[in-house]
Amino acid sequence: MNAFNFDTKQFDTQQFDALFFGPARAYASLSVDYAEKLAHAQLDATKAYTDTGLAQLRTLMAVKDAEGLKSYMEGQQKVAKDLAERLKGDAEKVVALQQDFVQQSQKLTEENVKQAQATATKATAQK
Structure with a gap:
């Protein structure tokens, strides 16, 4: 038998698929699903942080006097607290994923x- 003759009786494609390709496909599918979920979580977080930052800039631009500036500065504590909670939640989501x-x-x-x-x-x- 030369190198170009292949005896298919000695090669079971089902066994080969079960041992190699099947597990590889399953792991690849799991990895893609994980990457997709992680990307969506990151995009959601980025959008939330961007929206908050833009809203804060708009609020700051609306400040016209000392009282408005005082109100803006007092609101910053709530914004900081909300962002800290969001960051904690986002970190927990990534850990859970x-x-x-x-x-x-x-x-x-x-x-x-x-x-x-x-x-x-x-x-x-x-x-």
């Missing part, structure tokens, strides 16, 4: 190991 990704990855790995063991046992039993 990461934890979910790790858990799903571990579950996927465990399933793939079990499937690989079953495939190997089946292949060994057939010989």
Whole structure:
């Protein structure tokens, strides 16, 4: 048999898919889903911070006297508090996404190991 003749009887594409391509596709899908969720979380946070900053600039531009400036400065405490809470919530959201990704990855790995063991046992039993 030369190098260009390939005996398909010795190559089980289902086993190859089960052992390599299937797990790779599943992990890639999980990774893409995680990246998408993370990107959306970052975009939402960026929009919220941008909107807050622009609103503060508009409020500052509307200041016309000392009383307006005093009111603006007093409002800054609330804005700072709101931003701190938003930042904390955004950080918690990212941590939750990461934890979910790790858990799903571990579950996927465990399933793939079990499937690989079953495939190997089946292949060994057939010989």
